[in-house]
Amino acid sequence: MKSVVVGVHLHREDIHVDAVAAGDLWYSVVEVDDDHPLADRDLVLRVAKIRAELLDRATFIAVRYGFVVGLSGAAAPPPPQWRTILEANRTNVEMTLKVASSTPAPRPNRKDFQSGASYLRALHDSAASIDDDFKHAAEKAVNPIESRWLPRDNASLEMAALIPRARIEEVRTAGEQLKRDFPRVPFLLSGPWPLEVFANADCE
């Protein structure tokens, strides 16, 4: 058997998911047969479902899908700062706001580049930009503890926002108002999500 890691969390008696000790923290896991392919659709959906159920119980650090630990070996201890991050954000979650740019940057042409790597670099250098008025209004509406704008591609950006769990409904309502205020800006507000962007950034 092998264990697909869902996330990293503090010890909790009320989390009824298989868990593997990793130092003084826990990896929540889904156990599958050794030869079970990670790309199996049903497994991906099962992990996504467990991720959502976990988040209902507690805030955790999300591990990107694909990390597997074997049952025979002990899981490597996570970086020490993860405990600090988890303790500091016990009552916080992330929400994201994806925005399509009204003026997408021109997409580079693969034929203009000798290597795939240089093409991908150019692709990300052609990041989209969005209207400052909308950007400020979005930040004001979500009113996060902390926010970070991330380029997605040449046509969209994403704001990751760290917010108190108690404010989720309030942020959703603010998102609906934002949609009324900016009817021509296509955006998607979603969440709550576990610690994804902020756990990553704090570990860099």
Next chain:
Amino acid sequence: MPDETEELSLLETLDHLLDRGVVIAGEATISIGDVDLLYLGLNVVLANIDALTRNRKR
């Protein structure tokens, strides 16, 4: 048939599962005999290239 909201929610969930979260590096070397033929960074197997290059740039 799932309605549009359900499909959007599933897509968004999968996007976060595959594109977000901390990356814990795994690695393996495929060998025959004593000769190392191929090195694999296992965390790249299911992450999309777009996300990886974006994160490296950050």
